[in-house]
Amino acid sequence: MNTPGKKILDTFDIGDLKLKNRLAVAPMTRVSATEQGSASETMGRYYERFAKGGFGLVITEGIYTDQKFAQGYRFQPGITDAEQALAWRAITSRIHRHQGLIFAQLMHAGALSQGNRFLSETAGPSAIRPKGEQMKFYYGEGQYAVPRVMTDEDIADAIEGFGNAARLAVGSAGFDGVEIHGANGYLLDQFLTDYTNLRTDRWGASVRDRIALTLEVIKAVRAVVGGARVGVRISQGKVNDYAHKWAEGEAAAETIFGSLEDAGIQYIHVTEHKAWEPAFSESGPSLVSLARRYAPRVAIVANGGLDNPQHAEHVLNDGADIVALGKGALANPDYPNRLLMNQPMKEFDFSLLGPIANIKDSELA
Numbered sequence: 001m002n003t004p005g006k007k008i009l010d011t012f013d014i015g016d017l018k019l020k021n022r023l024a025v026a027p028m029t030r031v032s033a034t035e036q037g038s039a040s041e042t043m044g045r046y047y048e049r050f051a052k053g054g055f056g057l058v059i060t061e062g063i064y065t066d067q068k069f070a071q072g073y074r075f076q077p078g079i080t081d082a083e084q085a086l087a088w089r090a091i092t093s094r095i096h097r098h099q100g101l102i103f104a105q106l107m108h109a110g111a112l113s114q115g116n117r118f119l120s121e122t123a124g125p126s127a128i129r130p131k132g133e134q135m136k137f138y139y140g141e142g143q144y145a146v147p148r149v150m151t152d153e154d155i156a157d158a159i160e161g162f163g164n165a166a167r168l169a170v171g172s173a174g175f176d177g178v179e180i181h182g183a184n185g186y187l188l189d190q191f192l193t194d195y196t197n198l199r200t201d202r203w204g205a206s207v208r209d210r211i212a213l214t215l216e217v218i219k220a221v222r223a224v225v226g227g228a229r230v231g232v233r234i235s236q237g238k239v240n241d242y243a244h245k246w247a248e249g250e251a252a253a254e255t256i257f258g259s260l261e262d263a264g265i266q267y268i269h270v271t272e273h274k275a276w277e278p279a280f281s282e283s284g285p286s287l288v289s290l291a292r293r294y295a296p297r298v299a300i301v302a303n304g305g306l307d308n309p310q311h312a313e314h315v316l317n318d319g320a321d322i323v324a325l326g327k328g329a330l331a332n333p334d335y336p337n338r339l340l341m342n343q344p345m346k347e348f349d350f351s352l353l354g355p356i357a358n359i360k361d362s363e364l365a
């Protein structure tokens with residue numbers, strides 16, 4: 001029988017990688033690297049708890065990819081040179097000790113950058129001030145800057161940055177694969193979104209043009225690590241616009257998920273506030289169902305409020321292969337082991353992320 005607990009604890013193969021269960025830790029930025037962007041000992045102790053607690057897969061926080069416009073936050077880790085890659089090695093080996101797998105989330109903040117030690121200007125598809133305000137718990141304050149419009153050269157640099165970061169990630173850093181951050185309002189999502197991308201060149205206008213940068217990044221990353229080690233995260237909502245929906249509705253889903261599958265990746269990571277709910281209106285399919293429908297051959301990772309086993313079961317039935325937990329994993333770094341032993345789960349306490357969202361002593365192994 002397919003009880004929720006049972007299915008989620010089943011093993012799953014993602015390409016040639018063997019996951020011990022279908023539970024992943026969702027990417028979560030914790031601004032606990034050094035000011036120079038090297039992953040720290042604190043981070044190693046924090047990440048190891050998830051592997052020790054039974055998670056089959058850990059997806060890291062968003063890691064910046066170049067020494068130009070990519071960095072989003074002070075104390076965010078990077079993977080742009082040998083030193084930063086080596087610092088990650090200490091973390092990947094801690095995960096492997098527990099037979100866990102770890103993917104690096106590669107992130108370019110674009111116009112949402114609020115702390116970049118390399119350049120003071122921000123860059124994005126069009127000169128539009130991002131909605132909302134900078135995040136205080138990541139050392140930000142006030143409005144976002146109006147980004148500079150990325151030139152062809154800026155775009156080429158960003159693509160090259162993703163490729164270089166991927167090479168370091170699966171090379172000297174020892175990651176099992178990489179997840180390209182195409183979601184939540186950061187650079188690739190800025191290109192995908194109708195109101196932040198007003199370009200009329202090859203990167204703008206139709207959905208197909210707006211997803212083109214993500215596809216080019218996939219191509220560059222695949223060229224260095226192979227498609228089997230690559231996932232992409234996609235969302236409608238953004239850190240600065242939670243309620244956003246794709247203007248083209250299901251037609252956008254068809255183009256986006258179909259073209260991602262054609263690009264030759266291993267998984268699509270779909271995140272929504274409540275992943276089991278209809279994607280566009282009161283009724284209709286969830287985004288997970290649409291990903292499954294339009295990308296039938298890739299693995300689907302689902303995220304968003306799935307620490308409730310009934311909701312997890314729902315998205316597994318909608319076609320998800322892996323369930324990623326964010327806040328549920330912070331509250332229960334041993335969530336899989338608790339599930340296995342039938343132990344109660346703890347509630348997430350938001351005070352953990354204040355006043356700054358850095359890793360707290362209570363989270364260390």
Ligand SMILES: Cc1cc2nc3c(=O)[nH]c(=O)nc-3n(C[C@H](O)[C@H](O)[C@H](O)COP(=O)(O)O)c2cc1C
Pocket residue numbers: 026027028029030060061062105181183184233271303304305306307324325326327328353357
């Ligand atoms: C503190 C914190 C940091 C986050 N940082 C990232 C990030 O770096 N990259 C990303 O893709 N999502 C990030 N997210 C979003 C989570 O991956 C996830 O989508 C969100 O928490 C919803 O899932 P949940 O309901 O399981 O918590 C972050 C969430 C939290 C709470």
